[in-house]
Amino acid sequence: MTGDQDRSLLLVEDDAKLAALLERLFTGEGYTVDVARDGQSGLHHALTQRYAVMVIDRGLPAIEGVDLVRRLRARGVSTPILVLTARGTTEDRVEGLDAGAEDYVVKPFEIDELLARLRALLRRHTDSSTRLDLGERYLDVTARRVLGGTGAPIELSGRENELLQLFAAHPTQVFTRDELRRQVFQDADSPGAVDTYVYYLRRKLGRDVIRTVHGLGYRMGSA
Amino acid sequence: MTGDQDRSLLLVEDDAKLAALLERLFTGEGYTVDVARDGQSGLHHALTQRYAVMVIDRGLPAIEGVDLVRRLRARGVSTPILVLTARGTTEDRVEGLDAGAEDYVVKPFEIDELLARLRALLRRHTDSSTRLDLGERYLDVTARRVLGGTGAPIELSGRENELLQLFAAHPTQVFTRDELRRQVFQDADSPGAVDTYVYYLRRKLGRDVIRTVHGLGYRMGSA
DNA sequence: CGCGAATCTCAGAGGAACCTCAGAGCGCCC
């Protein structure tokens, strides 16, 4: 039902030997791997490509690993990040997590654990994958269109895409108009816009994609 | 979102000393803490209350920690879970993560790291829902619907939801019409409304959800 | 069993919430 999951991975690692080892390891597990050799290049990749998950080494030339995480988060990149480090002190871990990394693995690490943590990251972070489940169909977030099912692909506008993305990423949650306005419509006062875009999505995708919870707001149609 | 973030926390820990220590620690950080002493009680709390995050010890009597995680996930509970363990082997970690836990901390742990991991969990997991036990099914208060059992989800209106919420939160108590009117129906004089909404709930959920205590009022059907 | 009181059932009025959609304003691309 969910189409295949996106398995693209960005590895930022300066040590050539370790990079090669990890790349082979990840590829063997079915990931599509891009390797960056320093923070600068990692930043560039992360900002221009879309990845399901990133693995970043702390000890990088040019830009330090934790600093890279912070910069990415500051730019709005929400892709889950796993940080590798040789240092295992508590302050290091705290710093990494508070910078916005999702998880932390200390070198030398067990390969199985690293892979398990990656699986865990991917499983709970569907919202940054490029494909979101819509039941019969799915939303391709980067291409801004809805595919699958029987009919032809359906193109979405920017707003429509953002709105549907939010719903699809949280299929059981009820969103109030206020929440939607703040998350999707940056302008604080556009009272009717939410309703209008729900209407647009329904017109394009069918009445049931989004359900009204009278007096509260909206939520995803499936589930 | 509406105001402050939810900071409710469920701690499942059998060691009394450690439980007390952690409770004080979490409370000091601004969390509202419920403590369960074994897996059974933890399961019950987790299914009937809403928490922003859960901290579960692996070595529990009755139900093992990882097993508890698995059961919760199987029942659709998506609250983020952090597992504590004395064992630090790789297989243990892999097992915990694959069971559906979000994170893993090995005892003895640094307090700062534990708190940082909790912050990280909370930051990336904003949505969870309030659940009340109805026996076979449960009421999702925030989504205003009844789920579980065999059939399809049943949507409730605002009033229906409020009324059922009151009953479900106090399964043994008998409510008079007056009490119900005061708690659920803002207008002090809407004499027949209570009866009507009891009727609506029965029509949607089955005759037995709410029982009549002739001459007194109503109470929950189960228990 | 019979009667009054309590409860159940349900159609419908009133009002709030919501849906629909034409069109104005804006930016972008040719």
Next chain:
DNA sequence: GGGCGCTCTGAGGTTCCTCTGAGATTCGCG
């Protein structure tokens, strides 16, 4: 600079929720 698509507004029509009230049914007690 003109056309096109996207975004948001606002007004009118529609749906849904809430509560009322009246007739049917059940309960409890003598």
